[in-house]
Amino acid sequence: MTELTRRMPQAPHRPRRSVVLTIVMALLLVYTLVPLAWLVISATKSNSDLVNTFGFAFGHFNLFANVADVFTYEGGVYGRWLINTLIYVVVGAGAATVLATLGGYGLAKYDFPGKKAVFAIILGAIAVPGTALAVPTFLLFSKVGLTNTMWAVILPSAISPFGLYLMWVFASDAIPTELMEAARVDGSGELRTFRTISLRLLVPGIVTVALFAIVATWNNYFLPLIMLNDPKLYPLTLGLQQWNAETVGVGAKPVFSLVTTGSLLAVIPIVAAFLLLQRYWQSGLSAGSVKQ
Amino acid sequence: MTSQISVAPPRPRAERAAPRTKHSPLKRRISAAGWGFVLPFFIGFVLLVVVPVGYSIYLSLYRNQLIGGNHFVGFANYLQAFTDADFWSGVLRVSLFLVVQVPIMLALALICALAIDSGRLHGKSFFRIVLFLPYAVPGVVAVLMWGFMYNPRAGLTGALGHLLGFTIDPISTQWVLPAIGNIVTWEFLGYNMLIFYAALSTVPRELYEAAAIDGAGAFRTIFSVKLPALRGSIVIATIFSIIGSFQLFNEPNILRTTALGIIPTNFTPNLYAYTLSFSGNQVNYAATVAIIMSVFTAVIAYVVQLRGSRKDA
Numbered sequence: 001m002t003e004l005t006r007r008m009p010q011a012p013h014r015p016r017r018s019v020v021l022t023i024v025m026a027l028l029l030v031y032t033l034v035p036l037a038w039l040v041i042s043a044t045k046s047n048s049d050l051v052n053t054f055g056f057a058f059g060h061f062n063l064f065a066n067v068a069d070v071f072t073y074e075g076g077v078y079g080r081w082l083i084n085t086l087i088y089v090v091v092g093a094g095a096a097t098v099l100a101t102l103g104g105y106g107l108a109k110y111d112f113p114g115k116k117a118v119f120a121i122i123l124g125a126i127a128v129p130g131t132a133l134a135v136p137t138f139l140l141f142s143k144v145g146l147t148n149t150m151w152a153v154i155l156p157s158a159i160s161p162f163g164l165y166l167m168w169v170f171a172s173d174a175i176p177t178e179l180m181e182a183a184r185v186d187g188s189g190e191l192r193t194f195r196t197i198s199l200r201l202l203v204p205g206i207v208t209v210a211l212f213a214i215v216a217t218w219n220n221y222f223l224p225l226i227m228l229n230d231p232k233l234y235p236l237t238l239g240l241q242q243w244n245a246e247t248v249g250v251g252a253k254p255v256f257s258l259v260t261t262g263s264l265l266a267v268i269p270i271v272a273a274f275l276l277l278q279r280y281w282q283s284g285l286s287a288g289s290v291k292q
Numbered sequence: 293m294t295s296q297i298s299v300a301p302p303r304p305r306a307e308r309a310a311p312r313t314k315h316s317p318l319k320r321r322i323s324a325a326g327w328g329f330v331l332p333f334f335i336g337f338v339l340l341v342v343v344p345v346g347y348s349i350y351l352s353l354y355r356n357q358l359i360g361g362n363h364f365v366g367f368a369n370y371l372q373a374f375t376d377a378d379f380w381s382g383v384l385r386v387s388l389f390l391v392v393q394v395p396i397m398l399a400l401a402l403i404c405a406l407a408i409d410s411g412r413l414h415g416k417s418f419f420r421i422v423l424f425l426p427y428a429v430p431g432v433v434a435v436l437m438w439g440f441m442y443n444p445r446a447g448l449t450g451a452l453g454h455l456l457g458f459t460i461d462p463i464s465t466q467w468v469l470p471a472i473g474n475i476v477t478w479e480f481l482g483y484n485m486l487i488f489y490a491a492l493s494t495v496p497r498e499l500y501e502a503a504a505i506d507g508a509g510a511f512r513t514i515f516s517v518k519l520p521a522l523r524g525s526i527v528i529a530t531i532f533s534i535i536g537s538f539q540l541f542n543e544p545n546i547l548r549t550t551a552l553g554i555i556p557t558n559f560t561p562n563l564y565a566y567t568l569s570f571s572g573n574q575v576n577y578a579a580t581v582a583i584i585m586s587v588f589t590a591v592i593a594y595v596v597q598l599r600g601s602r603k604d605a
Contacts, residue, residue: 018412025407025419028400028481032423035437035478042440055441103333110326118334125341129539129562129589132582135569136344136351159336184318190325219430221542226570237432244436245549260440263433270428278421282490 039267042260050256066261073243073258078265080232081239085218085266087150088235092157093213100160100209104167105198109175125161130222138226152227153235157217163209170205171198207280211273218270236266351579369580378558379581383588385469386560390537393473398529401481402522405488406514420489424482431479435546438475439463463551472543480536484529491525492518527600531593538589541566561585 038055043066049059070078106112107119137156141147146155175198183193221237228234231242240262246253274281355365373379404423408416426434442449442462453459462471495518503513541562548555557567561581569578 016412017414018410019414021407021410021412022414025404025413028404029419029422032426032478032482035434035441036425036429038441039433039437099333099336102329106326106329110322110329112323112326112330115326115330118330121342122337125337128341128345129535129582129586132348132586133341133344135565135575135578135582136348137340138569139351139575140344140347155336156340159333159340161337161341164333184322190322190328194329215428219432221430221432221546225545226566237430240436241432241546241549244439244546248550248552256440259436263436267429267433270430271425274425274428275421 036267039260039264043257043264045257045260047254047257050260051254062257063261066257067265070258070262070265073255077231078236078239078262081234081236082265084150084233085235085237088153088157088220088224089214089217092154093210093217095154095158096160096163096213096217097206097210099158100163100167100213101202101206103164104169104205104209105171105175105194105202107164107168108171109177109180109198122161122164126165134222134226141227147227148229148233150233153220153224153233156223157213157220160209160213160216163213166209166212167202167205170208171202174201174205204280207277211277211281214273215270236262240266348579348583351576352583355576369577370584372577373580373584379561379564382558382561382564383585386537386540389469389473389540390534393476394530394533394537396473397477397481398484398526398533400477401484401529402488402526404481404485405492405522406518408485408489409492409518410510420486422482424486426479426481427483427486429479431542432546434475434479435543438471438478439547439550442471463547463554465554468544468547468551468554472540472547475543476536476540480533484533487525487529488522491522495521523600527597530596530600534592534596535589538562538585 041056041058042050044061044063045053045059046062046065049062053059107115133156138147141152146152179197180193183197188196218235219237220235221241224233224235224238228238231239234242240259243255243262244259246255247259352369353364353366354362355369356362404419407413408420413419444453444459444461449459449462460467462468462474499517499521500513503517508516539562540560544555544559544563545566548559555563557571558564562585565578565581565585568574568581572578
């Protein structure tokens with residue numbers, strides 16, 4: 001059957017569906033979904049049900065009370081964390097996307113003295129572990145009074161060498177140089193060419209870079225952990241970790257339902273963004289990141 | 293040569309543009325525009341990457357002592373690190389993690405990508421998107437979830453143990469490293485799958501047809517056509533995974549808060565550097581540890597890339 005379909009000229013590459021393969025992959029799918037299912041189920045349970053019932057069994061449906069608790073506990077600090085996270089994402093990831101887009105475009109489509117050196121330095125930086133930067137950055141920031149401010153999280157998030165690399169690979173394919181030269185002949189300035197012609201062609205690449213920057217900022221833990229002391233400045237990740245820490249040790253508070261429900265609420269927006277924008281980032285990725 | 297892609301720049305078309313006189317105003321304008329586009333990123337990069345790296349190197353050559361203050365010690369911090377058992381036990385642990393977890397994760401990711409690309413699956417786009425989802429889940433949340441499920445009393449492993457008749461406690465000195473390996477695999481399986489899948493989808497379909505005409509079966513096609521085409525992305529994924537393993541911090545640090553006494557402060561080199569600088573107030577030594585780990589990472593990544601781009605590899 002496989003051989004037959006292969007030989008048919010209309011469908012040169014459409015092998016038969018394999019049930020065995022589908023079952024094997026379904027097992028991996030279960031592995032992927034089990035923790036998420038656990039999280040969704042747990043978010044609907046009260047504290048006592050969380051401890052006393054089987055993890056994948058529903059208890060009393062307590063989701064709305066949990067959500068209300070999450071947003072009122074400790075004077076509604078969760079809402080504050082959510083807003084902080086949004087600020088970090090919008091400003092930090094936004095700046096990262098803009099800088100990477102401009103820089104990647106410049107490196108891909110222009111020739112200028114020093115370009116090779118710039119490029120080598122930036123690529124080398126991809127291999128520098130982010131955590132190796134954190135301590136010296138913290139010390140430098142504390143000298144200029146930036147630690148324990150929002151800028152301490154935003155500024156380092158704004159530089160994404162990987163985003164620049166993605167954008168550069170994407171731009172060199174997506175924008176025909178002939179088009180830019182035609183615009184030049186028509187008397188268009190470089191900035192205008194960028195705004196009116198190139199930007200549109202770069203959209204899938206920009207969405208891809210933006211999404212990865214958003215995920216990196218939304219999920220950032222190490223940088224805020226080092227930079228911030230004041231819980232009022234925490235992003236969701238750090239806040240959830242703080243609540244989690246409250247469940248153990250001396251004076252432990254049984255706030256498990258806050259941790260699980262708060263976690264679920266922290267996951268939903270970012271997963272939604274990925275699902276809604278998948279058409280863009282999937283094309284951006286296949287065109288860009290792994291080009292031969 | 294073609295497979296040496298990970299960092300090889302695509303040839304900018306500008307270089308091949310029609311020849312112009314060397315210092316024409318147009319060319320100068322274009323060149324200035326190029327710098328203009330790159331400059332904002334470059335300034336930020338210098339301030340937030342180059343300067344901290346330089347400062348880190350500076351710190352590693354100094355020592356701050358009660359008597360004598362801050363003074364130059366040359367490579368004394370490095371010598372100290374090379375004989376520091378606390379540091380090396382962490383290096384060994386992440387190396388073990390690297391040689392066990394990374395191959396398992398990448399092999400699974402490769403199988404997933406090949407399966408999805410083969411067109412033999414029911415609902416392939418559903419598989420692709422669901423397997424990728426954990427990447428979007430914050431690492432903190434992933435660790436919290438697995439931490440709960442690892443709980444032998446209320447969690448999944450307790451129930452599973454009941455079913456099988458024996459229990460292992462994932463949060464114990466013996467099992468915590470595999471337990472972390474499982475969390476990391478869960479987080480990044482789909483991400484690596486997507487990298488491989490994206491590379492597979494750029495393979496020209498005519499190659500498959502040619503292989504089929506030559507009588508190659510599915511497995512033969514995988515080994516002769518698909519895997520060679522994937523070599524570049526396998527190198528990239530391996531390098532990113534090496535960096536990730538050597539940087540291991542978030543998972544053990546979050547588990548630490550609820551698994552009291554199981555994970556020591558020198559569990560990974562990063563955790564060690566973090567503890568040194570923020571609890572031990574030894575920033576100079578912490579910087580040294582971070583630099584040594586960066587050099588290790590760079591050397592191993594470089595070796596992987598060299599081997600990966602060899603024709604007969």
